[in-house]
Amino acid sequence: xxxxxxxxxxxxxxxxxxxxxxxxxxxxxxxxxxxxxxxxxxxxxxxxxxxxxxxxxxxxxxxxxxxxxxxxxxxxxxxxxxxxxxxxxxxxxxxxxxxxxxxxxxxxxxxxxxxxxxxxxxxxxxxxxxxxxxxxxxxxxxxxxxxxxxxxxxxxxxxxxxxxxxxxxxxxxxxxxxxxxxxxxxxxxxxxxxxxxxxxxxxxxxxxxxxxxxxxxxxxxxxxxxxxxxxxxxxxxxxxxxxxxxxxxxxxxxxxxxxxxxxxxxxxxx
Numbered sequence: 001x002x003x004x005x006x007x008x009x010x011x012x013x014x015x016x017x018x019x020x021x022x023x024x025x026x027x028x029x030x031x032x033x034x035x036x037x038x039x040x041x042x043x044x045x046x047x048x049x050x051x052x053x054x055x056x057x058x059x060x061x062x063x064x065x066x067x068x069x070x071x072x073x074x075x076x077x078x079x080x081x082x083x084x085x086x087x088x089x090x091x092x093x094x095x096x097x098x099x100x101x102x103x104x105x106x107x108x109x110x111x112x113x114x115x116x117x118x119x120x121x122x123x124x125x126x127x128x129x130x131x132x133x134x135x136x137x138x139x140x141x142x143x144x145x146x147x148x149x150x151x152x153x154x155x156x157x158x159x160x161x162x163x164x165x166x167x168x169x170x171x172x173x174x175x176x177x178x179x180x181x182x183x184x185x186x187x188x189x190x191x192x193x194x195x196x197x198x199x200x201x202x203x204x205x206x207x208x209x210x211x212x213x214x215x216x217x218x219x220x221x222x223x224x225x226x227x228x229x230x231x232x233x234x235x236x237x238x239x240x241x242x243x244x245x246x247x248x249x250x251x252x253x254x255x256x257x258x259x260x261x262x263x264x265x266x267x268x269x270x
Contacts, residue, residue: 066094066101068097069094069164100160103117113159116160117162120161120164121166122167126153128153129148129149133166137169151243155233223259224259230255234255
């Protein structure tokens with residue numbers, strides 16, 4: 001018996017990874033996607049655009065962060081009833097998008113982070129000190145107030161990323177019981193695992209289950225994307241002693257420089 005396949009969603013991979021790929025093209029970009037168009041002589045789709053592509057469109061006034069956030073919110077409303085991949089969206093997302101647009105107008109071109117004005121999803125066990133809940137997928141923590149942003153969230157905000165919402169995860173991140181099945185949570189139900197992990201916990205104030213805590217990591221569409229994200233979130237966290245020693249091994253100049261080893265320039269190594 002044939003079954004209907006779930007929709008193909010490059011959107012969620014682009015949204016998730018805080019996608020950062022680099023394009024060497026100097027041609028004008030056309031931004032187009034489901035419910036969004038801006039026709040020029042060269043084009044990309046919002047569903048598959050890298051953050052580098054999006055930043056070029058933002059710099060050239062072909063796109064605003066508000067338009068980008070509105071696009072993703074429409075896609076979440078359209079697809080999430082099937083995927084159950086997003087637990088909740090940030091009620092301040094559009095405000096943050098407008099703030100990013102204002103900052104971009106006031107800053108010199110090239111002075112902002114690659115993540116500035118780009119929507120990002122976080123797993124629901126990454127603490128955010130805002131109007132979003134942090135519950136690890138459990139109703140037991142619904143409405144609880146965290147004392148501060150997790151270290152990785154603080155760095156993402158500093159880079160100008162827009163926290164657009166919280167992604168689903170197995171309740172308590174698989175730690176309810178050794179015999180309990182994973183792949184579902186009380187808040188989101190059974191998910192399709194499209195998102196996997198944006199940031200895999202456990203760090204300071206990310207609902208740690210044991211000590212020493214585990215690490216944060218992004219999932220991206222390309223190697224280049226992951227490197228750009230890593231450069232923003234890696235480093236010292238004064239509330240996490242383990243990062244003091246780990247920071248000694250961060251190469252001077254960051255990780256982006258190593259993308260050039262396999263070619264004449266940065267590419268979307270995937």
